[in-house]
Amino acid sequence: ETGVTQSPTHLIKTRGQQVTLRCSSQSGHNTVSWYQQALGQGPQFIFQYYREEENGRGNFPPRFSGLQFPNYSSELNVNALELDDSALYLCASSLGGLGGGYEQYFGPGTRLTVT
Amino acid sequence: KQEVTQIPAALSVPEGENLVLNCSFTDSAIYNLQWFRQDPGKGLTSLLLIQSSQREQTSGRLNASLDKSSGRSTLYIAASQPGDSATYLCAVRPGNTPLVFGKGTRLSVIA
Numbered sequence: 030e031t032g033v034t035q036s037p038t039h040l041i042k043t044r045g046q047q048v049t050l051r052c053s054s055q056s057g058h059n060t061v062s063w064y065q066q067a068l069g070q071g072p073q074f075i076f077q078y079y080r081e082e083e084n085g086r087g088n089f090p091p092r093f094s095g096l097q098f099p100n101y102s103s104e105l106n107v108n109a110l111e112l113d114d115s116a117l118y119l120c121a122s123s124l125g126g127l128g129g130g131y132e133q134y135f136g137p138g139t140r141l142t143v144t
Numbered sequence: 145k146q147e148v149t150q151i152p153a154a155l156s157v158p159e160g161e162n163l164v165l166n167c168s169f170t171d172s173a174i175y176n177l178q179w180f181r182q183d184p185g186k187g188l189t190s191l192l193l194i195q196s197s198q199r200e201q202t203s204g205r206l207n208a209s210l211d212k213s214s215g216r217s218t219l220y221i222a223a224s225q226p227g228d229s230a231t232y233l234c235a236v237r238p239g240n241t242p243l244v245f246g247k248g249t250r251l252s253v254i255a
Contacts, residue, residue: 035187039233060244071148071233071245072188085242121243132178133243139146 035123041142042110050105050139052120061103062133063095064119078103079125107112107141115143126136145236146171150246157224158254163235165219165249167220167234171214172176175237179219182231191232192219 034053042048054061059081064072074087075087078097092108107114119142121133147170157163164188176195180188192201192208194217200209208221221228231250235243 064243069247071235074242077242087242096166097176116184117162121188132176132190132193134190135180137187138185140185 031092033120033134035118035120035136037139038137039140039142041144042080044110044112044143046110047106047108048110048141050107050118050120050141051085052105052122052136054104054120055134056121057123058122058134060125060131061097061101063088063103063105064121066117066119068074068116071082074099075105090093110141110143115141117141146236146241146244147235148234148244148246149230150234150249152249153247154250154252156252156254159224159226159254161224162222163224163251164221165196165221165232165234165251167217167219167246169215169217169236169244171238172215173239174212175239177208177210177217177234177236178243179206179217180233180235184232186220190232222250224251226253226255231255 032124036051037055063075066072077085081097094106117138118139120136124132125130125131151166176214179191194210203223210217231247231248235245
């Protein structure tokens, strides 16, 4: 069974640029959630994709967008990067969308630094 | 709005000591509660998942309890080791919503 993988591991961008982060879900999982974790804080929910549709979104602006592909892998796109976007971005996969309370399995994260 | 609080924020103990980490949440209507471990700059490793109908879960030296009515959970670590040093995060699933996390407890186990 393959776990959740994320790429790249680290990324440095300049304010105003755009970035794409990638996530491959665990085998058999149809749901991917993205979280942002600032230094010293707990992860904050960005959005979730279930069977290629966004089915939940946290308090993040529209410049945070995403996609889920037929193989259930996912991308997180952030436009017009701001310094406060510097964080660890975590992807988690699970079954069944937001309902059912299924366990989420997290990837190793992508560390984004905006200068 | 569900809020999760973890106390203490940081803890330093000598090797071999038994310890308890605390987690409290404001709304008792939850599907489940998870405890995670996070090493510096790394992702989250799930330690224990307690469904709302359960009172506790055990894995090796770890035991997690859940008291839904009082909005509390504890993570008990027996015979702590330097390798247990990490940040421990508590998260609740409040129904059809994503996980809500606390800020974590940073644990240092001194050899």
